[in-house]
Amino acid sequence: MATIKDVAKRAQVSTSTVSHVLNKTRFVSTEVTQRVQQAIHELHYTPSALARSLKVNHTRTLGMLVTSSTNPFFAEVVQGVEQRCYELGYSLVLCNTGGDVSRLQAGLDMLQQKRVDGIIVMCTQASPDESAFEHRAGMPMVMADWGPAQLNADLIKDSGHEGGRLATEHLLALGHRHIGCITGPSGQRASDERLAGFYAAMATAGLAVNPDWVQQGGFELEGGEQAMGRILQQANRPSAIFACNDMMAAGALRALADAGIRVPEHMSVIGYDNIELAGFLVPRLSSIEQPKAALGALAVDTLLERIHHPEVPRRVLPLAPALVARESTAKLAI
Structure with a gap:
């Protein structure tokens, strides 16, 4: 050579x-x-990129830690991160944590050994171990939607409370009053905020929430299917369901189809994230849009600002959710 x-x-x-x-x-x-x-x-x-990095003390390489998941939401955000890195002439090193704290620690160690300029963290641990981030105060970091909110790093958040409220208000506007909710894991910020938005919208409408209609689905297909199954076992059923992400909504649609319950004729369903799959389900799924490509690009831009201006105070940057109404929600039949 x-x-x-x-x-x-x-x-x-x-x-x-x-x-x-x-x-x-x-x-x-x-x-x-x-x-x-x-x-x-x-x-x-x-x-030699390595030789140059040793000389100028930067590698033009960013790291990203993400929970490996069947949820396409993560893949769509990563695509946004990769596209922005390409536009700006940066390389990306991606590490899957698998929701495991030890893998999170190993990923952080590996990225620092590779001398990345900064790290984007997008991990869904319900109770992330803060010790994994100890002794890394000098490493620029951005939390992209998911991650420990109390960490001293910039945070990009999806305004889940507002999104949960939007989803519920959409169902209320269609005449539904008996509304259930399939949630993500308790203690996880995104899950808790979306559920809080649901409760807030119901309270504003002067409606009580049947606790039997609020079931945890774990943010995955199987969990959504099982949670919907538990709701269907109740003597009384809701006329509409807000699932706190699209994967759980897809699982719920499967359970409803197996039970012979037509959507939206017998029950309306709305999800959250507006992943690409939402527009291909039968019926096409109403959802709350998270701007995933914009989230990825903003994560990169925010991290580069942190790298170049480490003295700037920690920032919390909200993303505005938006309603995307499709065929899975309809006016309540009288």
Whole structure:
């Protein structure tokens, strides 16, 4: 493999001149620049990113920790992060934590060993171990929607309380008064906020919530199906369901179909996240939109601002949710 010394020798210049041509750090005559570029081409020389990072103390590489999940929400956010990194000339190192604290710790260690410039954390542990982040005060970090809110890092949040309220108000506007909710894990910020928004909208409407119609689904397909099954076992059933993410809503649709309950004729269902799959379910799922690509891009931009301006106070940046109404919700039949 050719080195910078080989290029300098072939072009009959010093290694510092080759460096100036590569990095455009000093004027080099057109004739010399052409000789250096020709030598680079002939030798198939590729500059060492590691060597450059040791010299300038940055690698133009970002790390990202994300919970491995069947939920496409994560993949859509990661795609937004990767696209923004590509636009800005950064590389991304992705680590799946699997919801395991030890893997979270190992991922943080590995990313620091690779000398990433900063880390985006998007992990769904209900009770994340804060000790995993100890002794990392010097590492710029951004929490992207999911993560320990009390960590001293910038936080991008989805305004789940507002989103839960929007979903419930949509069902109320359609005439529904008997509304249930399938929640995520208790103690997880996104789950708790969306559920709180549901309760707030019901209270504003002067309606009591049947506790038997509030069931935990764990943010996954199977959990949503099982939670819907428990609701259907009740003597009285709601006319509408707010599922706190689209995966649980999809699982709920499966349970309803198996029970011979038509959506939305017999029961309306609305989800949360507006993942791409929502528009392909039968019926197409009403949902609360989270701008996933925008979330990913904002996470990158916020992290780079933190890297370049570490003195800036910690920021909490909310994302505004929006209602996307489709065929899974309809006016209550009288």
